[in-house]
Amino acid sequence: MRGKNDPMLAVSPAPHIHASRDTASIMLRVLAATVPAQLFALIHFGIASLALIAASAVLCMSMEAVTRRVLHRAQTARDLSAAVTGVLIAFCLPPDVPVWMLAAADFFAIVIVKQLFGGLGNNFVNPAAAGVLALHVSYSGLLFKGDSPLELWNNNMDVPSALEMFTGLTTGNAGEVSALCLALAAAYLAACGITDLAAPLAYAASVAVSAFFMGFDPVFHTLAGGVMLAAAFMVCDPVTTPATRKGRVIFSIGCGILTMIIRVYSPYPDGVLFAVMLMNIVTPYIDRWTGIKPLWTGKEDGR
């Protein structure tokens, strides 16, 4: 009596079922959260702006595919994280940015910051923030034309009203202008259970409080520049921020203080991306201080 294996039966270790949420579905939800800001860009800046956002996403995904190919690694473009990075980069740049500059930012973010460090999950700073900052430090003359609310404020000129800033009817970067759309995004992501509202709120509050103590208008500073964009998408990016809620709140408070320090004490108009990147670097230390306390903390046997 000899049995035989059934070639149709697959064998794998447990578990045999899996939660339905995977990386791609998380990234898809993040992309969905960017839709209100994209629609606002379409209405406010015109079709060219939306085209740039789409182009940036496509460029990022194709750059990721090519890099992975060259590095002989498995293709990962399907997880959509490159598309998220692409959209965020376009959001942080002016709506009329030249395509070559957009491509340069995408290249720096995807190839240098993300893929050369090992791809998704291994980048130690936010790729979108780093990509845009690379452009900022290289081509600040081309990027800053002196008409955004923060630059007006920096030059002691009249700034738009709080209502204009909240709805986004001002000049500014493609995805950053409308605080309302970005607040919607943060609320949507929290409702999906992907992020919680603690970090975004802590960041906005930290910027407001810092501004208040430095003697500036807290409402203006919370609504101006990239604060709301970073609150919705950057201070709660799981890869580059601390693991626990407590850690992310500390991270966000640090970001807020740094944002205001850079805005006030440096000639650089918006400190948000620098603040995020500087705090990204201390994330491992925050993680060490704020880990979840294990249920069992005794010494293990035999030690």
Place this chain on the structure above:
Amino acid sequence: MARVRGGGIVFPEKKATAGMTIMPMAVPEKVYIPMKQAPGEVYLPIVGPGDRVRLGQLIAEAGSPGCAPIHSSVSGEMISIDRLSAQMDKGELYMIIKTDGRQELDPEVRPPKIRNSFEFFEAVRGSGIVDFGRNRTPLVSMLERAEGKNIKALIINGTEPEPYVSVCAMNIQSFPEFLRDGTLTVMDRLGIPSGIIAVGSGMKDAISMVQSRIAGESRLSLFSVRNFFPSGNDTVLIHELTGELLPPGKAPEDMGYLVLGAQTVIKLAEFLTTGMPLVSRSLTVDGDAVSKPRNVEAPIGTHAADILEFCGGEKKPIRKMIIGGPVTGRAIESREYSVGKDDSAMLCFSELYTPHARESACIGCMSCADCCPMSLMPRFIMRAAITGDRDELRRLAAASCLDCGACSFVCPARIALGDRMKYAKSLLSDAAGAKAAGAKSAAGAVTPAGRAGEAGSQKAGSRPSGRGRSAGSSSSSKKTRESKGKGGRGERKK
């Protein structure tokens, strides 16, 4: 599919087979009774080819301490003891019995006469009953371990948090008297003052049945355990019921609790009343590829194919068969799998479900930490295990991992975190062993690392140089390093 709640996974409570009475299966043409049910077991067959066997007849005695005797699950003619090459555990022996369909009862099967503790233990030893859910540990071993220790309470584990599986609920529902009597018998014999029957909160009918049966019994209490995976784990269950935490490496008996499966005490009470040893197992047969999902009482040694036939055959081509629950069960590679004493379900799916094939990078979402019943952070433990940082693993309390696999289940990157956790634990036990007993025990502890996958085996190859140095003489340490180095290269070539 599932919501994640602090410290566990909540699966939908609806099960297709819930409330389905356990149907005794028609006796198959042949049964193949495994002669080895767990590693290290030795059985001594006492019947030979051509012998006539009856239902409940002793056919193999326990040949090593950790195993329970085996009784015939059918009446018929013993054909041979042979190997079935298709089984997962290749080369194991099966006693093949051709059935006659009459299910003639062995005259030896009669209620045991028990006058004292010794006779009770001997009767339980002879019953072949194993504790369900505990890797087929004989019930008598569990009782002997608890005897003499100051046991505060007997905890009856009646939880069933995994999807699909409903036999435990059905067994409790069908035999609430047996559950009560079995619990009381064990308490009386071991002098345990109180008994806690813990039932999953989803089993409404079972709860009401038990409640009415234990109404007058002041020593027994019923607990409805909130329904989450892995509520059936000893450590989690004790923590849920008492708030006390079982340290890793300790058995519940060390803390004054004896935990037994609800189905175990039901079988025990049945044995004490009728004398029928453990010859059959109730299974939930479910999955999208089964025509008629139902709860089945199958003779031990029945092939999976026969059970499937009893359940109307396959509705869709089966691509995956799982013995046990979908989260912790194991996939079988052949329909000629013989039902063992400990199986709780047979699930047949038309989809492949091989999550490990699509593993991608960790994005740090911390779902794994959110669902960990021990509040561990598998993400960081995995990272520390890859770099072999034992101090970090100790800081993260990796040793308290329960191997429940909840982290593997939730991971959106589909990382087999459970395997990484096992590897992390092996690193710790490896280090502890090296300190305590020298290289010998450490070498033994390295072996499980092989299962932890590519990263694991490479690390196991490159790691031991440090241990070699601490072992003492320079020549021996050089030897260790050389041989391990070769092993490491071999690993990498693959």
